[in-house]
Amino acid sequence: xxxxxxxxxxxxxxxxxxxxxxxxxxxxxxxxxxxxxxxxxxxxxxxxxxxxxxxxxxxxxxxxxxxxxxxxxxxxxxxxxxxxxxxxxxxxxxxxxxxxxxxxxxxxxxxxxxxxxxx
Amino acid sequence: xxxxxxxxxxxxxxxxxxxxxxxxxxxxxxxxxxxxxxxxxxxxxxxxxxxxxxxxxxxxxxxxxxxxxxxxxxxxxxxxxxxxxxxxxxxxxxxxxxxxxxxxx
Numbered sequence: 199x200x201x202x203x204x205x206x207x208x209x210x211x212x213x214x215x216x217x218x219x220x221x222x223x224x225x226x227x228x229x230x231x232x233x234x235x236x237x238x239x240x241x242x243x244x245x246x247x248x249x250x251x252x253x254x255x256x257x258x259x260x261x262x263x264x265x266x267x268x269x270x271x272x273x274x275x276x277x278x279x280x281x282x283x284x285x286x287x288x289x290x291x292x293x294x295x296x297x298x299x300x301x302x303x304x305x306x307x308x309x310x311x312x313x314x315x316x317x
Numbered sequence: 318x319x320x321x322x323x324x325x326x327x328x329x330x331x332x333x334x335x336x337x338x339x340x341x342x343x344x345x346x347x348x349x350x351x352x353x354x355x356x357x358x359x360x361x362x363x364x365x366x367x368x369x370x371x372x373x374x375x376x377x378x379x380x381x382x383x384x385x386x387x388x389x390x391x392x393x394x395x396x397x398x399x400x401x402x403x404x405x406x407x408x409x410x411x412x413x414x415x416x417x418x419x420x421x422x
Contacts, residue, residue: 245411303362310359
């Protein structure tokens with residue numbers, strides 16, 4: 199069955215860095231366009247970044263532009279999020295999410311990994 | 318596009334029905350999805366294209382609407398249906414979510 203398993207979350211100080219990973223299985227990874235979506239404590243869902251199935255097209259939310267870098271390894275069915283210059287407002291559960299295209303809803307979600315930015 | 322949802326919280330009894338509303342700040346045609354989110358679980362896609370149930374979603378979930386006004390109806394609520402429900406538009410970039418409606422007992 200479809201599985202998305204995130205890892206790499208943890209506690210980091212403001213200004214620090216973290217690298218999230220997502221291992222995908224149970225579907226053809228190269229058919230899917232992947233996103234990171236986050237949920238801050240007590241808040242709703244916020245789309246953060248997108249990468250096309252080939253990795254050629256990437257988008258970021260304005261709130262993270264210039265600080266986060268998304269990438270994927272299609273030989274290993276993996277998605278990554280390099281998080282730099284972290285701020286307290288980046289504290290959230292980060293979900294790895296798959297969709298059939300840019301203009302499609304989000305079909306598959308991982309269980310998420312918690313990132314806490316605090317001094 | 319700003320998505321709003323009402324009510325914020327909906328209290329219902331098992332076996333009753335629930336009607337959740339979602340509004341878009343501009344016309345999104347039928348490019349709307351609904352998700353169910355139980356605490357500690359990943360969100361699950363329920364409805365896409367405003368009214369098409371995703372694979373494996375029970376028939377008691379139904380979606381309707383187009384343009385700017387949308388509705389999710391859950392008939393005969395089961396215990397596992399008590400959760401937070403989010404609507405999301407995928408008509409314009411970036412994709413945006415509503416703030417959610419919590420359905421509790």
